Amino acid sequence: MDLHITQTDSTIGYILVGLLFALTVYIFIVKRKHKSLIEQLDQNHDIHKNILDVIDDAVMLLSKTNEILYINPTMRRILGLSENSTEDRLDALPEVQYKNKYVTLDRLVKEEHKDNSKTLSFRNTSFRMQNAAKTRPVDLHINHFKNGQYFIAIHDLESQTHYEESLLKNQFSELPNKIKLQHNLHKIYAKVHMEKVRFALLAIDIDNISELRAIFGMKQTDNLLVTFANFLKRIETPLDYSVYHISYSGFILTVNNPKSLDEVYKFAEKIQKEMVGFYKIDGVNLHLTASIGIASYPESGSTHTLLDSAYKALSTAQKEGYGRIHVHWPRKKNNYTELQLHNSMRKGFENKEFEVYYQPILDSKTKEIVAAEALVRWNHEKFGLIMPNVFIPLMEKTGFVLELGRYVLKEVLKQQKRWDFFGFKEIEISINVTLIELEKGGFSDAVQEELKNYQIDPGRIKFEITEGNAMSSEKTTQKEIEMLKKMGITIALDDFGTGYTSFSYLKRFPADILKIDKSLVENILTKEEDRRVIQSMIDVAHHLGMKIVVEGVENRQIEELVVGFGCDYLQGYHFSKPVPAYEFQEFIRLL
Secondary structure, three states, X not given: XXXXXXXXXXXXXHHHHHHHHHHHHXXXXXXXXXXXXXXXXXXXXXXHHHHHHHOOOEEEEEOOOOEEEXXXXXXXXXXXXXXXXXXXXXXXXXXXXXXXXXXXXXXXXXXXXXXXXXXXXXXXXXXXXXXXXXXXXXXXXXEEOOOOOEEEXXXXXXXXXXXXXXXXXXXXXXXXOHHHHHHHHHHHHHHHHHHOOXXXXXEEEEOOHHHHHHHHOHHHHXXXXXXXXXXXXXXXXXXXXXXXXXXXXXXXXXXXXXXXXXXXHHHHHHHHHHHOOOEEEOOEEEOOOEEEEEEEEOOOOOHHHHHHHHHHHHHHHHHHOOOOEEEXXXXXXXXXXXXXXXXXXXXXXXXXXXXXXXEEEEEOOOOOEEEEEEEEEEEEOOOEEEOHHHHHHHHHHHOHHHHHHHHXXXXXXXXXXXXXXXXXXXXXXXXXXXXXXXXXXXXXXXXXXXXXXXXXXXXXXXXXXXXXXXXXXXXXXXXXXXXXXXXXXXXXXXXXXOOOOOHHHHHHOXXXXXXXXXXXXXOOOOOHHHHXXXXXXXXXXXXOOOXXXXXXXXXXXXXXXXXXXXXXXXXXXXXXXXXXXXHHOOOXXXX
C-alpha cells in the first residue's frame, strides 16, 4: 500500500514537471511571437515613413493643437521650413482659398469637416502661408480623425502648370509656338466676326538660314534666332501685334484691328529695314534679310483660310528673291467658264480639292451643340475657293453630283470615326442629298454599304432633301427615304417655306424634321406677318410629330424670338459659320 502511494506521488510529480516545462515553452514562444509582431509593426511603420519621405506630394499629420506629428520633406519645402528645422508646432497655419476667401486649415476642418469618415477634397484651389502674397495652385485633401488629429495631403500643381505652359512655347526663344497660335486664332477669329474689324497675319522666314548655319554653326545660328525673336517683340509701332515662333526660322505676327492694309504693309517694310543690321558677330553687322507674306481680313478672303493665305504669300515672296514682301489677294470671281470647271472636276476629286465644312446645330433649350450640317467647298488649285451654288448645279447637269454625294458621305463617316477615336462628343451630321441621287436608284443600298464599312450607327446620320425636290418626284423619293428610315436614319425636309408644299403632302412625307429656310427668318424682327408665318409652321410641324430647325439665326434677337415660338433647334452665323473639321471639333471637345 505504501509502495503504491509512493509510485502515484512520483507520477503526479512527473506530470507537474511536464506541465511546468510546457508552460515555460509556451510562454517563451508567445513572448517571441509578441516581440516579432512588435518588430514587424515597427518595420511597417518605418516602410510607410520612408515611402512618405520620398513621394512628390506633400503630407503632414497635425495634432488638434497643431503640433507636427509627422511632416515629409516636400511639405517642409512648401511651408518654407528648413530640413534641419526642429519646430514641433505650426504657429502660422497655411490658408486655402475657399468660397472666394482664404481660411486657415484648422478653421476649414472645424467648419466643413463634420463627418470624420470622409476625406475633404479641394481640387485646383490656391494655397498660401497665412497672409502671404505668394500663392500656389494645389489639389488639397484633408482627413480629420476622431481624436482631433488631421492628416493633410497636397498635390502641387505649380510644376504641372509650368510644364503645360512650356508645351506652348518655342524651346529657343520662349515665344508662343504654333500650338498656342492655333489656339489663339480661334478666339481672335470669333472676335473679328463679332466686332467686324480688320485683322492681319504676317508670315516671316529668315532667308538663307541653312547657309548661315553651315557658315556660323548651330550654336551661333540658334543665338541669332533668339536675338531675332527679341527684335520682333521690340519693334516700335502703333499697331497692336503679337509674335509667335512656329518653326526653326519661321515666325507669325498677328496684327489686331489695323486701320488699313497699307498700314500692315508699312509695318512689314519697317521690319525689313531695321533687321538688316540688328545682329553682330565679332563687332561686325551681319546683313540679314527675311521674306514676308501678308494676309489680311477681309482683303485676302475669309478668316478660316487666312493662315494658309499668309503662307501662300510667303512662298511667293521667297520665289521672288531675298527680302521680299508679298500680299495675298484672292483671285477674281467668275474668271472661269463652266467648261473649265467641268474639265477639272475629275482632277479635283483626285487631288482632294473638295473639303467638307461643318456648321453647328444647337438645342434651343440647352444651347448645346447636338448636330451639324455638312457643307462641301471646292478649293480649286487654279481658281481658288468656289462656292457650292456655283459648282453643284453644274455637277447636277453633268452627273458628277453622284460622285460628290458618295465622296461627302465617306468624308463625314471617316470624320466621325476620327472623332470617336479621340473621344469627341457624338453628334448627328446632316448631309444634303439631291434629287438625282434619289432618282438614280440604289441610293439607300450605297448608304448602307458605307455605314457598314465605317461601322457608324445609322442614327448619327441625317439626310436633308429640299422641299422642291421632294415634291417633284414624290414616288421615287418616298421609296428611297422609307428605306433610309428603316435603317434608322433621320430625314429632314430642307428649305421649308420656299416652295409650295401643301399640308396634305406634308402629312404624307416621311420626314422627321422640318428646316425653316433663312429667307423667311431674316425679316421677322420687322415684319409681323413673317413672325405669324413662322409661328404657324412650328405649330403645324409639332402637331404632325416633327421637330423644327430654324436656319439663318444671325443675332440674339432672332434667337430669342424663335425660341419663344417653340422651335427645337437653331442654326446660323450667330453661333458659327461653316468651318473646317479641325475648327469645328473644338466645339465638341469633351473637357
